[in-house]
Structures are given as structure tokens and as C-alpha cells.
Amino acid sequence: MDWILSGEKIRCSVAEKPAISRLSASGTPALHAACGRYRAKRNRTMASHRIPSRGWAVITFIGFLSVVISSSGVAQQSTALSVLTTAIDKEVESDLFDGAIAAVVVRDCLTDRVLYEQHADLLLRPASNAKLFTSAAAFLSLPRTYSMETTAGVLDSGRRVLRCSGGADPLLTVQDIQKLAEIAAPTIDSTLDTLYMDASLLNDNFYGSGWMWDDESDPFMPFLNAFSLEGNSIRISMKSPSKRGLPVEVSVFPSSNMITVENMLLSGRRTRIDVTKQPRSNNIVLRGTLAAGKRRTNTVSMWRPQDIVAEMLLDQLRQNGINVDSTVVVHSEGCGVPLALHSVGHDLKEVLAEMNKESDNLCAEMALRHLAVFRGAKSGVRDKDGLAAMTSVLARNGLDLDGLHLKDGSGISFYNLVTARCISDLLSMMSRHKDFQLYAATLAVGGRSGTLEGRMKDLSKGQMFWGKTGTISGVSALSGYAQAPQGRLVSVVMLMQNFAGKHKPYREVQDRIVRHCITYSAALKSVRKPQ
Structure with a gap:
């Protein structure tokens, strides 16, 4: 009997159907070998296996359907893979690269x-793909219930000493x-005599290893401290009057006496604004023009957020009837055990969503350090402690760490190096998690949503891509999961x-490759989700 696989005719007897059914997906050479092996075995044992002619007819029909269906699936997958490979090759072989x-x-x-790989084992800078x-x-x-909390409690029976402890809540x-x-x-x-800001x-390293000193004023490089406030950034709001040549109205958030603004902005015909934050301070200088009748918002990083938190806490205590006029602020943990602790905080789910959706660097750095805190670190936690905890967790879950060399948790560091294969292994590992x-x-x-809200706007209903972007000078990265409706889940x-x-x-180019992956996903329908 003749069997057809990928356009090639193979002559095998009906009795060889079981071998063909098992190995049809292995390709034509395997089928040829299976036919030969099964024929030799059958010649030795045929006398003891008499099958009625009607039975042979049923087996023949079932075998035919089995091979046709199997061959069809293999051919469909092979065609889809060929289309995917050709499409990606065209993208990455352009003059752009x-x-x-x-x-x-x-x-x-x-x-x-x-399904496809190019330069998979090169060590490259991941940018914010490090957050994955x-x-x-x-x-x-x-734990899913894990919370990053800032606490406050009085330390003495006279209730005139308060300790506020920073919980690295980003x-x-x-x-x-x-x-x-x-x-x-x-x-x-x-009356409050003393406020301890713990x-x-x-530890005291307020920037990560391999961070660029001249990026200090940029909000993407946050000051690192156990006390954070509003993402450790200062939002500057500018409103220009309708007439030209007049001063521009400026306000900052959060409002603090420790934040100063030298405003030299005037309303003009066009917008040309220079925003400068003086090094290691919260002194901001605004120069240039803002088009008449227009608004503009800029953001700069916050220097020593712990000082602003202390100022704000005292101000709020004053509004709640506490005399703080002579309160001494001490930046230490103080001594004694609080009589009672009160806390505010945010849970892990919120932090991870902000980290990955919005690519929040402060969230990533605080989450990294909390990995060490959860393992028992009590004070002076460093980025190295968090990285050691991170690699331990990932290795324990089966990730090969040969292609992973990180110096921070956010991807800011210019010392970070990762292979595309390592990221792919991570995505694959996570896709199998319950x-x-x-x-x-x-x-x-x-x-x-997030950093992808303005991209891939043309995806059809049901076509999905969940991913993490990465952007620093000279680097653009995108990694995640692509899937068509009821299609196969594909990582890229x-x-x-x-x-x-x-x-x-x-x-x-990245967005087009995602669409190619969704096309492949649609060709391999599968309602089964990764477990």
C-alpha cells in the first residue's frame, strides 16, 4: 500500500500501519526505516496472526485516516514555520542592521x-528586559500577600518620641x-520631642552599580533609599498666559520647602524650555519660553526623599493637632521597641504591575532588595544581596544562569549582560508555572496598556501580545508572549x-516580528494553556 507524507510516496504494507502512525511526525527517513523493520518482524510472525479480511479493511481505513491527519498536521506546522522563518529573516537582514x-x-x-534563533548566545545589554x-x-x-510597608510608632511611655521606619516601598x-x-x-x-527617621x-548606596552620573536629574534614575515618595520624582507643572512676554505660572508636586524653583520662563510664540536640576540637590532652574496659552509638564528626579518625607510627616502631624515646632529630626533607628506600630504600604501585585507595565525602575530596585529581606536580611541590604537571592530562586526553579550577568534589578546599569536565549528560557519556564x-x-x-499602549494598535480583536520593553541609549529590546485567538502561545x-x-x-521591526509570531500562532490552533 502507498502512504503519502510531505509529497513523497512510500510503499508499505497495511500491517505496517502501527509503525507509521507512531512515527509519521518523525519525517520520511524514519518512516522508511519503520516500514523495513516492521516488514521483517511481520514475515517471522504472520503465521500465528491470522486476521479476517473484514478486519483488514477496518484497519486499512483507520490507518489511512491516521496518516492523513498526522501528515496534514505536520505539513501545516512545517508551512507555518517556513513562513515565520522567512518573514523574520527579512526583518533582521535589512540595511537597518x-x-x-x-x-x-x-x-x-x-x-x-x-522555532527561530539568531545570535541567541551573544551577551548583550538587556535594558529594562532585566526586569523580567x-x-x-x-x-x-x-508570598502573594507580601507587602512593602512604612511604619510609625512611639518609643517611650511619655509618648513624645516617634520612630518612622522606611520599608523600601516604591x-x-x-x-x-x-x-x-x-x-x-x-x-x-x-508635643513631639523627637522624630527618628529609620x-x-x-545600605547607603543611593545609586546602582554602573549607573551614569550625568543622568542624575533624569527621573528614570531614582534615588535609592528605604524612604521613597511619589516615585522619588518631582513633577513640574507650567501654565503659560495667553499673552506673550509674561511670566509662566509654575508649581511642583510634591510641595516642599526643600524643593526650590528658579523660574525664568516667559510666554512666547513657541515652546523652548530648558529644565535643569542642580547636582545633588532639589534646586530646579527653568529657562526659555512656553507657547502662549499652553501647558507643559516635566519631571526630574528627587534628591534625598527621606528629608521630604520627614518634613511632610511633621506637617501632617501638626494638622492632626500635634505640636512639632521644636521637634528634632534624627536620621537613625533610635532605640527601644515601639509601643504600637502603625503602617501603610503596597502589596507585591501592585509593585510588579508598575515594574513591568510602566517599566518603573524604582519598583524593580526595591523588589530586588525585598528578595533579600524575605530571606532574612534585616538592615543594610545591598543590590548584591538582592541579586544573590534572585539567582538562587531562578536556579532553584530550573533556569540555566550561564547567560545571565546582572548588576541591578532594573536594567539601568551599563554593566548588565544577558543572552537572548536566557530570556527565552525564562519566558518558557514562567509559561509552565501554575x-x-x-x-x-x-x-x-x-x-x-503600559509602555506598549501606543504600539501595535492594529492588532485585531483577540490577538494578544504581553511583553516587556527595554530602552536605553543605543539599545531597544522587546520580549514577551504572542498569541492569536485560540492559537498556540509563542514567546519571542x-x-x-x-x-x-x-x-x-x-x-x-519588533512590532512586525510580533505580528509574524501571531500569524504562526493562528496556524497552530490550541486551546490548551501552558501549565
Whole structure:
């Protein structure tokens, strides 16, 4: 009998059907070998296996259907893979990458098969794709109920000494400080003598290893301290009058006496604004013009947020009836055990979502350090402690660490090096986790949320991409999961770097590769989700 696989005719007897059914997906050479082996065995045993002619007819029909279906599936997958490979090759072989590097790995999450790879083992800078490792380690090791809390409590029976302890909460807000003051005020005597600001949970290194000193004023490089406030950034709001040549109205948030603004802005015909924050201070200088009748918002980093938190806490205690006019602020943990602790904080789910969806660097660095805190570190926690905890968690969950060399948790460091294969291995590992859907929910969604809200706007209904972007000078990265409606889940990693100029052309290539992966996903329908 003749069997057809990938257009090739193979002559085998009906009795060889079981071998063909098992090995049809292995390819034509395997089928030829199976036919020969089965025929030799059958010749030795046929006398003892008499099968009625009607039975042979049934077996023949079932065998025919089995091979046709199996062959059809293999052919369909082979065609889809060929289309995917050709499409990605076309993208990464364009003139755009003359002098630049594109490392790409695409993987089928259901079978764990690598579908495409280029430069998969080159050590490259991941930018914010480093957050995928930080968030995965936090997701795998910290309890779902884990909270990062700032606490306050009186230290003496006279209730005139208060200790406020920073809990490395990256999402601490002005409203949180107000709430903390409201719940702590009733426990304090009418006058507060001393306020201890305990920031001992973290060490004194306020920037990470390999961070650029001249990026200090940029909000993407946050000051690191156990006390954070409003993302450790200062928002400057500018409003220009309708007539030209007049002073521009300026306000800052959060409002603090420790933040000063030298405003030399005037309303004009066009907008040309220079915002400068003097090094290691919160002194801001504004120069230039803002188009008449227009508004503008800029953001700069905050220097020593712990000082502003202390000022704000005292102000809120005053508003709650506490005399703080002669309060001495001491930046230490103080002594004694608080009579009662009051806290405000944010849970792990909020922090991971802000880290991955919005690519928040402060959230990533605080989450990294909390990995060490959860392991028992009590004070002076360093980035190295968090990195040791992170690699331990990932290795314990089966990740090969040969391609992972991180110096921080956010991806800011210029010392970070990772291979595309290592990121692909991580995505594959997470796709098999029982709570994978919760992890995927922390990622930005193409055309819908986070740093991908303005990209992939043309994705059809049901077409999905959950991913993490990465952007620093000369580097553009995108990694995540692509899936068509009811299609196969596919992971894709793209690290593009060593280019000069704008990031936009490289992002456009990344978005097109995502669409190619969704097309492949649609060709391999599968309702089964990774477990």
C-alpha cells in the first residue's frame, strides 16, 4: 500500500500501519526505516496472526485516516514555520542592521521547541528586559500577600518620641504619609520631642552599580533609599498666559520647602524650555519660553526623599493637632521597641504591575532588595544581596544562569549582560508555572496598556501580545508572549543594539516580528494553556 507524507510516496504494507502512525511526525527517513523493520518482524510472525479480511479493511481505513491527519498536521506546522522563518529573516537582514545587532529567539511554549534563533548566545545589554528576571524571582519566591510597608510608632511611655521606619516601598505617596500621620497622631502626646527617621533597612548606596552620573536629574534614575515618595520624582507643572512676554505660572508636586524653583520662563510664540536640576540637590532652574496659552509638564528626579518625607510627616502631624515646632529630626533607628506600630504600604501585585507595565525602575530596585529581606536580611541590604537571592530562586526553579550577568534589578546599569536565549528560557519556564496567567498580567499589553499602549494598535480583536520593553541609549529590546485567538502561545525575545539615532525604526521591526509570531500562532490552533 502507498502512504503519502510531505509529497513523497512510500510503499508499505497495511500491517505496517502501527509503525507509521507512531512515527509519521518523525519525517520520511524514519518512516522508511519503520516500514523495513516492521516488514521483517511481520514475515517471522504472520503465521500465528491470522486476521479476517473484514478486519483488514477496518484497519486499512483507520490507518489511512491516521496518516492523513498526522501528515496534514505536520505539513501545516512545517508551512507555518517556513513562513515565520522567512518573514523574520527579512526583518533582521535589512540595511537597518548594518553595524547593529539583532538577537532573536522565538519559541513554542507548548512544545518548548525553538522555532527561530539568531545570535541567541551573544551577551548583550538587556535594558529594562532585566526586569523580567527581577519580577519572575519575586513572583516565584515572595508570598502573594507580601507587602512593602512604612511604619510609625512611639518609643517611650511619655509618648513624645516617634520612630518612622522606611520599608523600601516604591509606591509610597503623599496620601500614604497623610494616612500614617492620622493613625499615629492619637498615640502621641500633645508635643513631639523627637522624630527618628529609620532608613537602616537599605545600605547607603543611593545609586546602582554602573549607573551614569550625568543622568542624575533624569527621573528614570531614582534615588535609592528605604524612604521613597511619589516615585522619588518631582513633577513640574507650567501654565503659560495667553499673552506673550509674561511670566509662566509654575508649581511642583510634591510641595516642599526643600524643593526650590528658579523660574525664568516667559510666554512666547513657541515652546523652548530648558529644565535643569542642580547636582545633588532639589534646586530646579527653568529657562526659555512656553507657547502662549499652553501647558507643559516635566519631571526630574528627587534628591534625598527621606528629608521630604520627614518634613511632610511633621506637617501632617501638626494638622492632626500635634505640636512639632521644636521637634528634632534624627536620621537613625533610635532605640527601644515601639509601643504600637502603625503602617501603610503596597502589596507585591501592585509593585510588579508598575515594574513591568510602566517599566518603573524604582519598583524593580526595591523588589530586588525585598528578595533579600524575605530571606532574612534585616538592615543594610545591598543590590548584591538582592541579586544573590534572585539567582538562587531562578536556579532553584530550573533556569540555566550561564547567560545571565546582572548588576541591578532594573536594567539601568551599563554593566548588565544577558543572552537572548536566557530570556527565552525564562519566558518558557514562567509559561509552565501554575499561576502563569497572574505573571502575564503584570506585563504591558500591545496597543492597550503600559509602555506598549501606543504600539501595535492594529492588532485585531483577540490577538494578544504581553511583553516587556527595554530602552536605553543605543539599545531597544522587546520580549514577551504572542498569541492569536485560540492559537498556540509563542514567546519571542528581541535584543537590538549598537545603533546610533532614534529607537523608532527598531521598535517598528519588533512590532512586525510580533505580528509574524501571531500569524504562526493562528496556524497552530490550541486551546490548551501552558501549565
